[in-house]
Amino acid sequence: EDQVTQSPEALRLQEGESSSLNCSYTVSGLRGLFWYRQDPGKGPEFLFTLYSAGEEKEKERLKATLTKKESFLHITAPKPEDSATYLCAVRQGYGQNFVFGPGTRLSVLP
Amino acid sequence: DAGVTQSPTHLIKTRGQHVTLRCSPISGHKSVSWYQQVLGQGPQFIFQYYEKEERGRGNFPDRFSARQFPNYSSELNVNALLLGDSALYLCASSLVFGTGANEQFFGPGTRLTVL
Numbered sequence A: 001e002d003q004v005t006q007s008p009e010a011l012r013l014q015e016g017e018s019s020s021l022n023c024s025y026t027v028s029g030l031r032g033l034f035w036y037r038q039d040p041g042k043g044p045e046f047l048f049t050l051y052s053a054g055e056e057k058e059k060e061r062l063k064a065t066l067t068k069k070e071s072f073l074h075i076t077a078p079k080p081e082d083s084a085t086y087l088c089a090v091r092q093g094y095g096q097n098f099v100f101g102p103g104t105r106l107s108v109l110p
Numbered sequence B: 001d002a003g004v005t006q007s008p009t010h011l012i013k014t015r016g017q018h019v020t021l022r023c024s025p026i027s028g029h030k031s032v033s034w035y036q037q038v039l040g041q042g043p044q045f046i047f048q049y050y051e052k053e054e055r056g057r058g059n060f061p062d063r064f065s066a067r068q069f070p071n072y073s074s075e076l077n078v079n080a081l082l083l084g085d086s087a088l089y090l091c092a093s094s095l096v097f098g099t100g101a102n103e104q105f106f107g108p109g110t111r112l113t114v115l
Helices: none
Strands: A003-007 A009-015 A019-026 A033-036 A043-049 A056-057 A062-066 A069-077 A084-092 A097-100 A104-110 B006-007 B011-014 B020-022 B033-035 B043-051 B053-057 B064-068 B075-079 B087-094 B109-115
Touching: A003 A084, A003 A097, A009 A019, A019 A033, A019 A084, A033 A069, A033 B053, A043 A056, A043 A062, A069 A084, A097 B043, B006 B087, B011 B020, B020 B087, B020 B109, B033 B075, B043 B064, B043 B075, B075 B087
Parallel strands: A009 A104, B011 B109
Antiparallel strands: A003 A019, A019 A069, A033 A043, A033 A084, A056 A062, A062 A069, A084 A097, A084 A104, B006 B020, B020 B075, B033 B043, B033 B087, B043 B053, B064 B075, B087 B109
């Protein structure tokens, strides 16, 4: 059974303090790993798609990387507006059935 | 361009009632998926529709049903509501089904509270 776990469950950073979020997955034939940002009470906002080990994507202060078993979301010099829950998901099969992890709640303090 | 839209924003129902949630995908997107998100957890897949046909179903009881219309909008229906159905219901659209662009774009969700 495909599974996604994320760590830590919650992370508190000072503004400017860089860190990484982890997403570990087990899936029979990865067809995409996806990162989303979700603000309280809102729908997830798409950030990145990664398809193969070694692939990297960047957007502003965020950088996502992928290995055969894990993905990392690196946050460089975060700002308070980066506070949110970060979700990762893997695509199951050729449909749009995404299996999501529980998320990491990030708080960036000024 | 408008993103995925959902209605209503919030809904309060009592146990045993029926509810219909609506979703309009991004213009040009033909695939719509529904997810349930309980507080503190990641979204859980309920259904996927593409070209008006069901293409995937998650582990949800038969009280949950959905359909997609010719304009690619979709409805999610839940019968005989239970307290445990209280959640944020998310609709996501994507361009295609199968290989190709896989990104799903989510709407703001409908917050359902069952009393």
